[in-house]
Amino acid sequence: MAKVAAIIGGGVIGGGWAARFAIMGWDVRIFDPDPEAERKMSEVMANAERSLPMLYDVPLPARGKMTFHSSIAEAVEGASYVQESVPERLEIKHKTLAEIQKHLDPEAVIGSSTSGFKPSELQEGAKDPTQILVAHPFNPVYLVPLVELVPGDNHDPRAVDWARTVLTEIGMYPLVVSAEIDAHIADRFLEAVWREALWLVKDGIATTEEIDNAIRYGFGLRWAQMGLFETYRVAGGEAGMRHFMAQFGPALKWPWTKLMDVPEFTDELVDMIANQSDAQSGQHSIRELERLRDNNLVAIMRALKGQGAGAGLLIKDHDATLRGALEDSVPLVTMQRKVPVDWGDMNGHMNEGRYGQVFSDASEELMAHVGADQAYVDAGNSYFTVETSVKYLVETHIGEDITVETTVKLGEGKKLRLWHEMKRQSDGEILATCDQFLLHVSLETRRSCPPLAHVQEAVERLAKAHGSTEGNVQGSE
């Protein structure tokens, strides 16, 4: 069917849907009676345009055409998929759905963004109830992949298939929820946590910030990758899920939350969960799951470190307390570190692309050492790298401890030439080398100029100590 989606109801949710569809190459036809709709949606679209394509390492399809329409009838013309995101009042939903169905191609499907209504409620009195499904997304819709797809008892498998195909094609993960239930699945957890959180704040046990920190520095990091049950499967260790449940089971009777309507902890329930957990994760040993978990935790925390956020900011601050001044050796030891998992490929090798990172980080250490540190840059002065030549000598592996030794080959005026050797710590073997040429620039004029006196002196002192032999860099190999 044609890649044409109708978005009925704008705002943050409708805007997120529109952005996802358009960025993934669908034409998007929008109806929203709010006179502010176009402005609001264009703001969401700008956020989405900036961030969604960053997730991808391939060119995306040509953007779909986005048009605004003055009626539902016009908006749904030619659409093969409609997403309804009007306010959460059943009479509004019914009226809107009826108007959509009056004009929509009978082969098309309607997804509703509702978090509160079950499909049977939405379908009441509909011309074709099987055309209406719940497709409940999560904010921001243009980035978070989960969408709960709830067809209800009265459904047409072809409609469910089409919805699943469309949602997958725009990069989402349609979780088909076969039973109708209030709040679907994810919002039940959010609601339980919300209720407990309200108690904690109300009772003065913790503030909103303390609660957020308890989540983002703790189990939030685990849940971003494995969720609840697989995390506990690992915690259970070799003894497995049944062992974990036996340990954790009694807590159901304890006042560990104020939410006390608990299911009975029977052998049958334990079996059910242990068997489902086996089906889900049984192909991995606990050792493998531990490895996956740790790799993901390292990668997530390093990702957050790059953004200076959450648990990554803690590590960044900790880095700063551990960072010592560079010792004035010849050559300078500008890096001593372990190759982290996020620098590797699936086969355990350090990616070719990360050698540039290593030598760039090494030269930043040298910069700080000669006084061209962040404050120097903030004051409008900097060294820019003009050219680097990297030689790849020996493969490097994830987890290897590496060292970079740096020699100043030339330090005259605005010119700086560095020679880096990256070595394996265990045996000193040279893994790669880098010849790096930098020019000092003024960040104001964006032109090259000599460094400030204290940096100039430090660079010249190093060049002399390192036996600078201008122009003869290759000689050091």
Add this chain to the structure above:
Amino acid sequence: MAKVAAIIGGGVIGGGWAARFAIMGWDVRIFDPDPEAERKMSEVMANAERSLPMLYDVPLPARGKMTFHSSIAEAVEGASYVQESVPERLEIKHKTLAEIQKHLDPEAVIGSSTSGFKPSELQEGAKDPTQILVAHPFNPVYLVPLVELVPGDNHDPRAVDWARTVLTEIGMYPLVVSAEIDAHIADRFLEAVWREALWLVKDGIATTEEIDNAIRYGFGLRWAQMGLFETYRVAGGEAGMRHFMAQFGPALKWPWTKLMDVPEFTDELVDMIANQSDAQSGQHSIRELERLRDNNLVAIMRALKGQGAGAGLLIKDHDATLRGALEDSVPLVTMQRKVPVDWGDMNGHMNEGRYGQVFSDASEELMAHVGADQAYVDAGNSYFTVETSVKYLVETHIGEDITVETTVKLGEGKKLRLWHEMKRQSDGEILATCDQFLLHVSLETRRSCPPLAHVQEAVERLAKAHGSTEGNVQGSE
């Protein structure tokens, strides 16, 4: 005080503590009566040694000495901090704590890993109750930063300070919980979610795997960075936290979870939460918070993509469906992409180190194009990069759309020389160039050798079409 920690009780938790202390430079003295303790702890230590240092970009302190002792008396000798992780039975805890206190320096502090007991319960009958605090960690202790530090009413501020100092020094985030409460804070949420999850499985609404997917493809990604309240603050939009609560408030009365003992939704509670949220996040506008959230989501999902896990695997799979065959143009367009946030520095520039990534990714595209794809590599053949020279011409920014054009300058026998130009899409300006020399190797012999015939032909065809001028690479600039 001396950097000597005693670890009483091994296992997964005690082992995680021991590893963190030792890797951060503390001597660690261990007591555990389990004859398997040394083996179990060395397995945890191996996991920790592999992963914890990967979080850091600086050299870590020299490893502490790790010793095993046959009695508590011997283990706590000279320790300034003791971490108790014995089984969760109060009489065992009391006996252990009494023995520790008998031999421990009165200035030292004892943290208990208990999740179930309040400090007042642990302190009952103690020689010096103020020496005993709850210090509740989260698995894996060597990676997850959160530790709940609960001193109880009967505490000595100096002991709390020392515990906080020690825990921060080993890279953790001590969340001081001032009120005693069952299960402290984080486990209350875990327990609420666990109870709801048991209902969903028991009632046949969702399997363990579906629940895990609902978490890790949805709100888990949000919670890893912002937690609960800040996430909702953003969802509330410009209208703020009060608006969000007004919308979400009525759900407290709805059957959105089976956990129904809910706090009363009063204006007072709304004010309390809105005010705390202002104190926590009020320094950022909603636009700024949206930007932070989106950057973190992109970085986390890309980190998971690198590991082929969780939401990142979804995107990787989606990449594959979007990836088209390279068109046979001259030059080849080997990359069209947006510079993602995880390639940038805090000032919005693309890191120098990531240029290597760009050109390495571009040459991988070319490899696939000539038939040297993953299957070719799996069969034991590959091109290895021997040398790259990158020229940095113009600064590149996060979010810019870039293209790489690649020319085959030489394709003879085992030799391959590529010339890449990275351009800004909007105006075609050349941002950087790369001269890359590769050799074909046999992965079996690890020596250079000619490529297989079909690859050789494809490479020669390209070299001819691209007007290969052997040895004169610079001429193309």
